[in-house]
Amino acid sequence: MNDLWVFGYASLMWKPGFKFIEKRRARLAGYHRALCITSWEHRGTRERPGLVMGLDNGGACVGLAFKVAPEDREDVIAYLRERELVTNVYLERMGKVTLDDGERVDALIYVADHRHEQYAGRLTVADATERVCGAVGGMGPNEEYVLNTADHIKDMGIKDHWLQAVAESIRQRSS
Template identity: 40%
Template sequence: MTLITHKNGDDLWVFGYGSLVWNPGIEVAEIRRATLTGFRRSFCMWSIHHRGCEADPGLVLALEPHEGASCAGLAIRAADPEAALVALRERELISSAYYEQEVTLLCEHGESLRSLAYVIDVAHQQYVPDLTVEEQAGIIARAIGGRGPNHEYLSRTAEGLQARDIPDADLDALVARVQQILATA
């Protein structure tokens, strides 16, 4: 796999659509709301490290290629591009289910910029497409991994998007269903 080395001048931008929204894990110089076309935010990746384990995997969000789709999120400019790449790769490429891809983001004021994005490898064994909302909710409500409960990842992502005025009705519906399951457990 070839790793991305592209920078806009001296800048490195990364697209945040999930946990990078609320926990970038890098020193941030600037944030802009942005949209990526041709992909959707989807709970389509088994989490066997951070929000689940191999015996009982959780689910995490991934950028899933999807014709006609778009994903609203954040363009995040790293304060220290080299340190950011090291930290992001350690976090995002832990099992090779994601790969790095250069993408073009459309930012909130109409400008476009080149960015790094972590995209699901649809040939990887951790890719799990087309789960129903009920299946997703059941998995997320029970799974726990090295970084905590799977439901925490879901709720913190939804809260992070809401705080940035980035609506995601599907995510909000999933949060509500998981909360219902947890309330009856």
């Protein structure tokens, strides 16, 4: 059985929630990190939806790859499906990621489903800020999620100018 790697690009980077035996910086080609998913479970409600990240088509995304021990494989997959597939806005796929040493491995990824009603598409900084500010879901305030993700990405030395602009706009609005 092949090793199970899981690619994290947003909250999985700072709050994976599952057991892993190794964590490495990794790059996924063909998708980019985007605040493109309407959230009415974790970071919003149907009455006041928020936004969460998705892997959207095009570009590349730098994040973290987590290696899972063989004995934990089924439990981790079950956990991720419960966490990520609540409303089926993500498509579960395997994707090739390049680890920090150049090794390429297959990793479990969750990509945005463009056909799903929760797919928000490409938003302006102002539109994203408006949707995020004040939204609260079962996992807490939407602002917390976006700011934690933006801060973690920045601390890793990853440049994401659009996300940083959204984070700055949220901070200005909150002060």
